[in-house]
Amino acid sequence: LAGCRLFTPGELARHRGGPGEPGLYLALLGRVYDVSSGRRHYEPGAPYSGFAGRDASRAFVTGDYSEAGLVDDVSDLSLSEMLTLQNWLSFYEKNYECVGKVIGRFYGKDGLPTSALTQVEAMITKGLEADKEQLKEKKKFPPCNTEWSSARGSRFWCSQTSGGVSRDWTGVPRKLYKPGAKEPHCVCVRTTGPPSDPAPDNPTHRDRGDLDHPNLEEYTGCPPLAITC
Known part of the structure; x- marks a missing residue:
């Protein structure tokens, strides 16, 4: 992600794909993706329009698309929920371009990962290891x-x-x-x-x-x- 743009939450909020707005972006775990090519899913009035212009990491797992649910706080999610988040991250990495990071919970003003992001990554690693163990146990x-x-x-x-x-x-x-x-x-x-x-x-x-x-x-x-x- 070297040299990529840093957004404040306010700047990101202007990218909801509405008339006259500069683009259609969403963030996941602080990484900002240009989802213009998936416009019919995310534009105003579309089923996932609530994800546009913000980091709503939590809702990817909980399915709570209310204003209270469309937030980036994932600190209380379980290991398997963290793995679901990791799957979404892989999906966006594969299908959309990452255009920057949003300053806030997961990245600081310097663009460096915060302790909240380090914690999430540690949990994802732990979840992947638990999955591996489970598979080994299932084979045995x-x-x-x-x-x-x-x-x-x-x-x-x-x-x-x-x-x-x-x-x-x-x-x-x-x-x-x-x-x-x-x-x-x-x-x-x-x-x-x-x-x-x-x-x-x-x-x-x-x-x-x-x-x-x-x-x-x-x-x-x-x-x-x-x-x-």
Whole structure:
């Protein structure tokens, strides 16, 4: 963004795409984009006209398009909401030209990032890492297929694509208890080979895959190696 223009909020507000106005701009996390090519979305009277001429970062996530919601305060958003914001940022970077920064919450008068922006970026990084962890966990313990009928109650079963995770093993259903989660959920567990995360102090394993993982519990009345419970 070197050498790009700095806007005061007042200057940015004059870029709402109305008659005689110099352009159609919006800001996201303090970065100003020229959205003239998407005029039908943002011009006066269009569905997203509230975003024009200001930084309404918060509303991209909350969907609150009232005056009170069209603001740039994102300090209380969750990690997954921050990732939604990051997706929007990628969208604007790809589809529109960044023409400057707006002085305020995210950039100072010198055009340098403020601590508020640094905080948002740290949360986005943390969210991306949490996503990666979740994906790793899902590959290790893919969710079961489940079905419920009034006649038979619940049925859980594993296949090589259950939980949307393609793999070369099927696994058996187990209850996985996650720290902080109220209820366990059904996952498919590998039954052969070394555990996914072997104990460093115990190099020997019993070729039982992840069956001995401490957070797992068998389903009552279901044979330990049945693929359907």
